[in-house]
Amino acid sequence: LQIHYKRTITHPGSCEYRIDNALVSAAQYNQALESHNILIKARNFLVFQGDVETIASQSPKDLTKLIEQISGSLEYKPEYDKLKIDHEKAAQALARSFHERRGVNAEVKQYQEQKIEAETYATKLDKRDDAVVTHILWKLYHLQAKIDASRNESKHDQLALLNNQIQEHDLNLDEARKMQSKLNKNIMKQERVIKRKEKTLQDKLPAVIAIDEKISLEGIKLKKYLLRIESIKTNRQALVLQDLQTQLLVVEKAAKKFDDEQAALARKKGTVLSDHDLQEYRSLTNDLSKEAASEKARLTQLLRQQKTEQENLKNLQGKLEQLEWQANRLLEKDLASRRDQVQSRGNIANSDKRASRRPQYCYRQQEDEPSRRIVRAYPLQICANQLLQVNADQRESEKQVRLKDTVLSLKRIFPGVKGRIVDLCSPSQRRYDAAIGIILGRNADAIVVETETVAKECIEYLRDQKSQPRTFIPLDAIQTKPINPAFRGIHRQAQMAIDILRYETCWEKAMHYACGNAIVCDDSEIAKHLAYEKKIDSLHSTEPSFIKPSPEMGRPGSLQRLKESLVAELAELQRTKKSCVVEDSLKTDLGNLQIRLSALLEKLNDTELNLAKNQAELDLVQRQIAEMTPNLDSQRVSHATLTEQIEKLQETVNVIQDRIFAPFSQKIGVNNIREYEGQQGKLQQEAAEQRLQYVTQLGKLQNQIEFESSRLKDCDERLERLTELMQRDNSAIEGLARQREILSTQMDQLEAELEILRQILASKRGEYAQVTENVNERKRAASQVHKQVNIVSKQILALHAQVERLMSERYAVLRKCKLEEIAIPLVSGSLDNIPIDEVLPSEDILQSPDWGIEIDFDELDDDLKQNGSENQEQDLIAQITALTNELQTAPNMKAIDRLQGVESKLHTLEKDFDKSRRAAKITKDKFNTVRRKRCNLVAFEHISEQIDQIYKDLTKTIAFPLGGTAYLSLEDEQEPYLDGVKYHAMPPMKRFRDMDQLSGGEKTMAALALLFAVHSYQPSPFFVLDEIDAALDNTNVAKIAAYIKEHAGPGFQFVVISLKNGLFHQSDALVGIYREQQQNSSKCLTLDLRKYDTI
Structure with a gap:
């Protein structure tokens, strides 16, 4: 059909x-x-061109939709969605009705409970009111009893008797006080006289101390003048100047004599050639140069080499001598350091002994009070003299001590602090010490730190400690000028300051900053030459006369500051009490000795460090000497060998020269031509050298004479000036001694007058003490009576206060009853008569004690009337509190009225709940019916069972006969259509990967497996495939062709549109489409291949 x-x-x-x-x-x-299972919407019979890979790569939701279309369950989706919404609404309505019913039911129970609570509350409220009334009656009863008892007690008669006694004692006390006041005025007058005398004596004491200080200082100055005069006389050196002048005359005569001799010698030995002979000499010289060219060239080369060797040998000898001198200097320095060490230890021991003797001296001074008042400043004067006489080399100034302490503190607190510039470097030789001190200048005490941050922290620390400002050099931020290389080697007796310093490499930047381009010269002449002719600044000489005074060298201001400190301390002693003068001075003396002791200890440590440092330097120099000695020996051997070669080559040249110049030598009358050349050249050279020596020696002698003359003149002037100063100071000391004698006489007279005045004062004070004792006895008697009066007065005031307090308390209770409307039993009157002012004046309370009210206490139990203790009141209050606590939560008094309305509302809600429950059940049944239909129609299980076998059939090979693996998985197993379906395919001999990561051919094979599995659920009579093999190779095309051939049949046809020959030769028929040009339309051709045999 x-x-x-x-x-x-x-x-x-x-x-x-x-x-x-x-x-x-x-x-x-x-x-x-x-x-016929041909679904237009699902397209289960057709695969469009290019849709194969899209089907395999589609999302899980889209794959679920495809399966629903194939199975037909998608038709129920609208009805499912509608019934689901209706079901959810019905469930919400049912839940809302249920909650309303449950809420009203709870409300009914609540009102039933509140009804019972309201009835109980009313009963307890009555009990509480009765307890309050009982407490108020008890309190009012006992307040009235206390008021009556207090009014019956009185002490006014006793108070009147005591007042009479007070008047009698006051009269006696006034008479005694008048006598005491008169004596006190006399004593004060006498004390003022004594104070004026003492002030006069104290005013003269500073003058005496000042005179003693001046005499001491003038004596010290005289000693210094004598020492300086002796030193100047020692350095005057007048004989040296005479010796230099004598040497100058001798050298001048020798120079003149030499010039005369040279002129005569030149006239005597000189050989003068004619022009013809001179021309012949030159011609022969050219011949010699041509014939002995190689020998002379070699000789010239050897002479230059010899000169170089001589310079090297001289340099090595100079370095060796320098090292030997440096070793000797280090040995001397080591010996001096050891002497300083021994001397420092002795000074430390002496300081310890002096410090230990100070307490005994203090004790002796305290025993003699009068003499201590006169000589209380002597210990300080002795200390000042000792400090002034201490050698400057054996101690450091107070400023240096403070600076070192500051640096040590900074090192302990901040690890980035390295130390002062002067501590981080040292000159290579001691003769450079003064020059380096001038060059460093104020940078000598500059503190080197690692970073600028450390410098800022140190500055903040010093500011917080209120210390003297310091200069800091941060190594990471300091800007230095580059060293001028032209200054190095500018003169053999001049060196750059940075080159004669020894320091560690890490401090190089700081040293460059401190020294700059400064140059140190060996003498002043070189420095002047470089300064005036070379125009170079920052020059310093090692000569003492060239070095200008620097505050960093001697630090003379330290002694002056110490003297000023002692003078200020003496002035402070004059203002202190006489009992503390010697003690304070000794404390100062001891403190200074301790400072000196710490300075000596520090110097001892420095000396020990210098010893170790000198020993290390000495070891280094000795090693260098040992290393340099073999080099010097080898250099000497090389120089001797070279000299021998030069002599041999010179003999060869002389032989040739004698042969060429033989006729000419006979002609001019010389043995050989070298004799002529030596006479002319050597005479001139020797004369010039000798003349230069005379000129140099004359210049040095003239400079020395000029220098010694200026020094001699300066010494004479200084001696004259010092002599005048000594005469002036001697006159000043004599004048000061006379002034001190006059002041001492005046002070002794004042002391005698003061002693008499003090005796008179002591007598008056004894009389005053007796009168004072009489006044005190009368005061004590009057005080006893006053105490009794005060006691009685306080008792009376206490009774009045107690009555007032009790009545105020009674008023407060009655006012409370009126305000709180507490009904207490009354015999007469009314609570309306009670005023309601919050604070009522005490006069009103005392004038109106009851306001016309009489309270009925008959209802009060006898036990309560008898017991008025606080415990009883606590029991009553506790009873009221317990009842009040039970009444804290007031019940809803309207609960009875509202209970009926809530019960009616509950009946209505129960009817609505039954109606909602029936409607929800009907909606749920309809929704479940549609859900079951949709679930039953889903073809997932069928497709899931088929897809793995189909994929295996499509991918199996001879090498892998089992093929690949493919499967589907649900994201929602209960209702699969609500969520996605995931598709996974794993080709043979490949690991698991997502579908997006497969190749085009692998995606096509997986998509075809899915299509064939979907198609197997409701297969249509035919299946149209449009170029599904576009992304496949020939092997996969052959697999597709075999699968189609296997599953095609009378009831199922495959219509394949393809361009691959692999599908053509296995098909049953071919259909070709072509264009008819004449009709302008498409036509088709068919070919039945079943008529032909398969090859």
């Missing part, structure tokens, strides 16, 4: 549907096709 289905698209664009040429509607047409 054949049925013809036809769809025609008309010219206007509409469609006509025919079945066996009968016109039908689109719905009828689709229904007829669906009866």
Whole structure:
């Protein structure tokens, strides 16, 4: 039976549907096709061109939709969605009705409970009111009893008797006080006289101390003048100047004599050549140069080499001598350091002994009070003299001690602090010490730190400690000028300051900053030459006369500052009490000795460090000497060998020269030509050298004479000036001694007068003490009576206060009853008479004690009337508190009225709940019916079972006969249509990967497996495949062809559109489409291959 289905698209664009040429509607047409499992919407019979890979790569949701279309369950989706919404709404309505019913039911129970609570509350409220009234009656009863008892007690008669006694004692006390006041005025007058005398004596004491200080200082100055005069006389050196002048005359005569002798010698030995002879000499010289060219060239080369060797040998000898001198200097320095060490240890021991003797001296001074007042400043004067006489080389100034302490503190607190510039470097030789001190200048005490941050922290620390500001050099931020290389080697007796310093490499930047381009010269002449002719600044000489005074060298201001400190301390002693003068001075003396002791200890440590440092330097110099000695020996051997070669070569040249110049030598009358050349050249050279020596020696002697003359003149002037100063100071000392004698006499007279005045004062103070004792006795008697009066007065005031307090308390209780409307039993009157002012004046309370009210205490138990203790009140209050606590949560008094309304509302809600429950059950049954239908129609299980086998058939090979693996998985197993379906395919001999990561051919094979599995659920009579093999190679095309060949049959046809020969030769028939040019339309050709045999 054949049925013809036809769809025609008309010219206007509409469609006509025919079945066996009968016109039908689109719905009828689709229904007829669906009866043959040809689903238009699901397209289970057709695969469009390019859709194969899209099917395999589609999302899980789209794959679920495809399966629903194939299975037909998609038709129930609208009804499913509608019933699901209705079901959810009905469930929500049921839940809302249930919650409302449950809420009203709870409200009914709550109102039933509140009804019971309200009835109980009313009973307890009555009990509480009765307890409050009982407490108020008890309190009022006992307050009235206390008020009556207090009014009956009185002490006014006792108070009047005591007042009479007070008047009598006051009269006696006034008389005694008048006498005491008169004596006190006399004593004060006497004390003022004594104070004036003492002030006069104290005013003279500073003058005496100042005179003693001046005499001491003038004596010290005289000693210094004598020492300086002796030193100047020692250095005057007048004989040296005379000796230099004598040497100058001798050298001048020798120079003149030499010039005369040279002139005569030149006239005597000189050989003068004629022009012809001179021309012949030159011609022979040229011949010699040509014939002995190689020998003379070699000789010249050897002479230059000899000169170089001589310079090297001289340099090595100079370095060796320098090292030997440096070794000797280090030995001397080591010996001096050891002497300083021994001397420092002795000074430390002496300081310890002096410090230990100070307490005994203090004790002796305290025993003699009068003499201590006169000589209390002597210990300080002795200390000042000792400090002034201490050698400057054996101690450091106070400023240096403070600076070193500051640096040590900074090192302990900040690890980045390295030390002062002067501590981080040292000159290579001691003769450079003064020059380096001037060059470093104020940078000598600059502190080197690692970073700028450390410098800022140190500055903040010093500011917080209120210490003297210091200069810091941060190594990471300091800017230095580059060293001028032209200054190195500018003169053999001048060196750059940076080159004569010894320091570690890490401090190089700081040393460059401190020294700059400064140059140190051996003498002043070189420095002047470089300064004036070379125009070089920053020059320093090692000569003492060239070095200018520097504050960094001697630091003379330290002694002056110490003297000023002692003078200030003496002035402070004059203002202190006489009992503390010697003690304070000794404390100062001891402190200074301790400072000196610490300075000596520090110097001892420095000396020990210098010893170790000198020993290390000495070891280094000795090693260098040992290393340099073999080099010097080898250099001497090389020089001797070279000299021998030169002599041999010179003999060869002389032989040739004698042969060429023989006739000429006979002609001019010389043995050989060298004799002539030596006479002329050597005489001139020797004369010039000798003349230069005379000129040099004359210049040095003249400079020394000029220098010694200026020094001699300066010494004479200084001696004259010092002599005048000594005479002036001697006159000053004599004048000061006379002044001190006059002041001492005046002070002794004042002391005698003060002693008499003090005796008179002591007598008056004894009389005053007796009168004072009489006054005190009368005061004590009057005080006893006053105490009794105060006691009685306080008792009376206490009774009045107690009555007032009790009545105020009674008023407060009655006011409270009125305000809180507490009904207490009354015999007469009313609570309305009670005023309600918060604070009522005490006069009103005392004038109106009851306000016309009489309280009825008959209802009060006898036990309560008898017991008025606080415990009883606590029991009553506790009873009221317990009842009040029970009444804290007031019940809802309207609960009875509202209970009926809530019960009616509950009945209505129960009817609504039953209605909602029935409607929800009907909606749920309808929704479950549609859900079961949709679940039952889903073809997932069928497709999932088929897809793995189909994929295996499509991918199996001879090498892998099992093929690949493919499977489907549900994201929602309960209702699969609500979520996605995931498709996974794993080709043979490949690991698991997502579908997006498969190649084009692998995706095509997986998609075909899915299509064939879907098609197997409701297979249509035919299956149209449009170029599904576009992404497949020949092997996969052959697999597809074999699968189609295997599953094709009379009831199932495959219509394949392909360009691959692998599908052509296995098909049953071929259909070709071509264009008819004449009709401008498409036509087809068919070929039945079943008629032909298979090869």
